Amino acid sequence: MTASPTDSAPTRFGVMGTGRITRRLVADLQSTDAVSVTAIASRSQERADWFASQYGIPAAVEGYQALLDRDDIDAVYLSLPPSLHADWCVRAAEAGKHILCEKPLATSADQANQIAQACQRFGVRWLDATGWLHHRRTAAMRALASGGRLGRLGHITAAVSFYRPFQSGEHRLDPELGGGCLLDLGWYTAGLACYFAGRSPNRVFADCIEENGVPLRTNAMLWFDDDLTASFSCGYDTATRKWFEVAGSDASVICDDFTRPWAERPTRFWVHDANGEVQAHESSDRQEQRMIQALIGQQPLEAFNQLALQTQTVLDALAESARLRQPVPVHADVSPDAPSPSC
Ligand SMILES: NC(=O)C1=CN([C@@H]2O[C@H](COP(=O)(O)OP(=O)(O)OC[C@H]3O[C@@H](n4cnc5c(N)ncnc54)[C@H](OP(=O)(O)O)[C@@H]3O)[C@@H](O)[C@H]2O)C=CC1
Numbered sequence: 001m002t003a004s005p006t007d008s009a010p011t012r013f014g015v016m017g018t019g020r021i022t023r024r025l026v027a028d029l030q031s032t033d034a035v036s037v038t039a040i041a042s043r044s045q046e047r048a049d050w051f052a053s054q055y056g057i058p059a060a061v062e063g064y065q066a067l068l069d070r071d072d073i074d075a076v077y078l079s080l081p082p083s084l085h086a087d088w089c090v091r092a093a094e095a096g097k098h099i100l101c102e103k104p105l106a107t108s109a110d111q112a113n114q115i116a117q118a119c120q121r122f123g124v125r126w127l128d129a130t131g132w133l134h135h136r137r138t139a140a141m142r143a144l145a146s147g148g149r150l151g152r153l154g155h156i157t158a159a160v161s162f163y164r165p166f167q168s169g170e171h172r173l174d175p176e177l178g179g180g181c182l183l184d185l186g187w188y189t190a191g192l193a194c195y196f197a198g199r200s201p202n203r204v205f206a207d208c209i210e211e212n213g214v215p216l217r218t219n220a221m222l223w224f225d226d227d228l229t230a231s232f233s234c235g236y237d238t239a240t241r242k243w244f245e246v247a248g249s250d251a252s253v254i255c256d257d258f259t260r261p262w263a264e265r266p267t268r269f270w271v272h273d274a275n276g277e278v279q280a281h282e283s284s285d286r287q288e289q290r291m292i293q294a295l296i297g298q299q300p301l302e303a304f305n306q307l308a309l310q311t312q313t314v315l316d317a318l319a320e321s322a323r324l325r326q327p328v329p330v331h332a333d334v335s336p337d338a339p340s341p342s343c
């Protein structure tokens with residue numbers, strides 16, 4: 001196995017894929033303390049060379065396995081289409097590399113569990129690249145929800161959309177590559193509901209409007225025990241939305257940019273109470289750097305890992321519900337006692 005993340009030596013990352021998000025995350029990796037980006041892999045040597053020259057990465061390799069075979073890589077950042085995540089994460093674990101895998105972690109709960117099991121077997125750390133969970137306002141918002149400020153929690157609602165964020169050969173429109181808004185954006189909204197509920201729903205319903213055989217818009221309903229409910233809408237046919245509300249008997253917490261803060265604005269959220277009083281909170285942070293630090297540090301990642309597995313299970317149930325056009329139970333095999341992410 002390759003070196004463990006330590007406080008003393010920089011963690012050397014290799015990058016798989018040269019797509020849209022790769023550019024941003026490579027910059028985030030390069031601006032995180034104790035991290036270096038050593039190599040980038042593409043299906044094409046020419047593209048790897050181009051990317052390496054643009055981003056000052058020392059090595060460019062053709063093929064993802066060639067990256068995993070290198071001794072100068074401790075960890076990988078994997079930004080491939082969703083249907084390729086499980087296979088390459090398992091191979092990365094077998095090669096002893098720690099893993100930062102883009103969301104959605106996989107395309108099914110079975111695949112997600114295979115990743116978790118391989119990482120456990122080969123003693124590597126892993127995280128899904130769900131940056132918002134690592135922003136410090138996230139923990140602050142949940143502390144309000146779980147600490148009684150909102151009263152008894154009743155309903156969580158969220159909307160995440162981007163208007164046709166498509167390029168040529170777009171994986172989001174290809175069912176074989178794990179396309180569709182349910183996996184891509186439902187990852188955020190279903191994960192948010194589980195995060196604030198602190199548990200899995202018992203039952204879900206989803207309705208999808210499709211294009212090219214993938215969900216273009218999904219509206220969903222989730223039922224938890226104790227009469228807590230959640231609903232969300234996500235899709236590629238409305239303008240950018242990334243908001244949620246957690247509503248309790250006394251007040252609500254509202255955030256209008258939870259997946260990634262709007263650029264060049266204060267990072268905010270609000271508490272609205274029953275008398276129309278509004279408290280605004282501001283807290284800026286660099287969520288991707290904190291996410292990377294969590295992976296390369298020593299802190300337990302179990303809570304993040306459990307939430308990812310739980311989210312994937314809920315997405316399986318939502319997809320089944322959309323297929324059957326009726327509510328379905330959620331077969332959660334994640335321990336209800338699993339800790340919740342708290343950083
Ligand atoms: N965390 C976030 O904020 C965001 C996360 N994402 C996630 O990141 C992942 C990648 O998304 P994005 O960067 O938009 O995707 P892109 O389509 O832009 O890039 C995907 C890359 O994967 C590689 N690849 C390997 N096999 C295939 C294939 N069969 N078809 C297409 N590409 C392939 C390609 O790199 P090469 O040819 O060089 O090998 C390609 O550049 C997704 O899981 C997505 O959900 C996306 C946007 C934001």
Ligand SMILES: O=C1CO[C@H](CO)[C@@H](O)[C@@H]1O
Pocket residue numbers: 162165184
């Ligand atoms: O996670 C994501 C956030 O923004 C994108 C829009 O560009 C999504 O489609 C994407 O996968």
